[in-house]
Amino acid sequence: MIPHYFDWAATSPMSDRSLDIYVETAKTYRGNPSSLHKDGKDAARFLQQERQKTARLLGASPRQIVYTGGATESNAIVCNSLLWRRSPGRIIISAIEHDSILQYRHLFESKGFDVVFVPAPGGYVTPGDIAEKLTENTNMVCVMLVNNVLGTVQDIKGIAHAIRTFQATTGRPIHFHCDAVQGIGKMTVDVSQLDIDSASFSAHKFQGPRGTGILYQRGETLQPLSRGGGQELGLRAGTEPIAAIAAMNAALEDTLSNLEDRIAHANHLRRVFEQELAPFDTIALVSPSSDGSGGIVPNICTIAAEGIPSEVFTRILFDIGFCVSSGSACSNNTPKKGETLLAACQVSPAKASSAIRVSFGHDTTEDEIKLLAQTIGKESQSMGRLTRRR
Ligand code: PLP
Numbered sequence: 001m002i003p004h005y006f007d008w009a010a011t012s013p014m015s016d017r018s019l020d021i022y023v024e025t026a027k028t029y030r031g032n033p034s035s036l037h038k039d040g041k042d043a044a045r046f047l048q049q050e051r052q053k054t055a056r057l058l059g060a061s062p063r064q065i066v067y068t069g070g071a072t073e074s075n076a077i078v079c080n081s082l083l084w085r086r087s088p089g090r091i092i093i094s095a096i097e098h099d100s101i102l103q104y105r106h107l108f109e110s111k112g113f114d115v116v117f118v119p120a121p122g123g124y125v126t127p128g129d130i131a132e133k134l135t136e137n138t139n140m141v142c143v144m145l146v147n148n149v150l151g152t153v154q155d156i157k158g159i160a161h162a163i164r165t166f167q168a169t170t171g172r173p174i175h176f177h178c179d180a181v182q183g184i185g186k187m188t189v190d191v192s193q194l195d196i197d198s199a200s201f202s203a204h205k206f207q208g209p210r211g212t213g214i215l216y217q218r219g220e221t222l223q224p225l226s227r228g229g230g231q232e233l234g235l236r237a238g239t240e241p242i243a244a245i246a247a248m249n250a251a252l253e254d255t256l257s258n259l260e261d262r263i264a265h266a267n268h269l270r271r272v273f274e275q276e277l278a279p280f281d282t283i284a285l286v287s288p289s290s291d292g293s294g295g296i297v298p299n300i301c302t303i304a305a306e307g308i309p310s311e312v313f314t315r316i317l318f319d320i321g322f323c324v325s326s327g328s329a330c331s332n333n334t335p336k337k338g339e340t341l342l343a344a345c346q347v348s349p350a351k352a353s354s355a356i357r358v359s360f361g362h363d364t365t366e367d368e369i370k371l372l373a374q375t376i377g378k379e380s381q382s383m384g385r386l387t388r389r390r
Pocket of ligand 1: 009010069070071072073098100144146147148179181182201202203211212213
């Protein structure tokens with residue numbers, strides 16, 4: 001039996017078109033875009049067309065698009081760039097960022113930066129919370145667009161406004177970085193409307209290939225992470241994986257061309273999921289409810305069956321035929337990471353230790369989500385009876 005897949009926020013299956021484009025491009029363009037012969041020039045021309053496409057789809061200009069090996073690398077280029085500052089200042093990071101940002105804390109501190117974490121009660125960082133922490137020596141603010149565990153959407157425009165207002169009083173620029181990985185295909189993302197300095201994207205979150213991503217950057221103040229051939233505006237040296245880039249663009253194009261339908265479908269599935277779970281008092285919603293006032297993406301929903309450890313419940317569900325995630329799959333190698341993130345959102349330790357993330361995609365069906373909800377409800381009841389009997 002093939003398990004029902006409810007772990008799209010960890011990674012999504014490559015779409016058929018993305019796979020086809022990968023193969024077609026790899027076969028058609030054998031040259032290295034840096035080579036001077038015809039095959040190289042053809043590849044360079046193709047790459048330029050793809051860059052224009054990416055830029056158009058994200059609301060950027062081609063010079064602002066840097067292809068990377070994924071969002072971890074995009075985040076790393078931005079964070080590493082800060083380390084070159086002669087006089088380290090303050091770095092403000094939301095406490096619910098992905099580990100690829102949070103783990104820079106010690107490096108920043110070892111270089112003399114003052115790292116300040118902003119908590120996110122209920123999963124939200126507010127412009128006011130950020131404004132309170134801004135100082136004249138602030139170098140960077142990092143707030144993600146959509147949290148990968150709770151699905152909460154952050155007020156990036158509001159935060160940018162707070163930063164720019166403060167910046168105007170000091171005349172010193174503050175780099176605003178946004179990890180936008182979980183937003184693509186779930187909401188409109190137009191970088192030109194966000195007033196951010198950089199943003200990270202990852203192809204495998206929207207049915208493109210793994211190991212491919214985008215760094216949007218404006219202002220060109222960043223430093224290279226890798227050095228060599230000077231590719232990607234000199235920020236990411238290394239031969240460009242044009243087949244993967246074309247496959248990513250195909251996936252991006254498909255996702256965005258059906259965006260409204262996809263959002264409507266996801267909203268419907270989310271409501272069904274919550275309705276089906278409602279009769280089970282053994283299950284609590286950890287993510288904000290879909291009828292609440294805070295912004296959420298519908299396709300990520302974390303729930304908790306208190307008293308049943310996440311890892312145990314995840315395993316039980318897998319044995320029955322469902323792939324879900326205990327907290328965030330991206331952090332499963334870091335013990336308790338999911339729990340730390342949820343603590344920053346003021347989720348109780350009991351709920352955090354039993355949190356399960358359900359995330360779905362555009363081809364998930366209503367029957368599948370009903371079956372998952374029923375199974376979660378019934379299993380939590382029988383597990384609850386067992387633990388009470390001990
Ligand atoms: N940022 C967020 C919010 C994520 O959910 C992930 C997921 O893994 C990443 C960054 C890392 O992305 P990648 O796997 O492309 O390195």
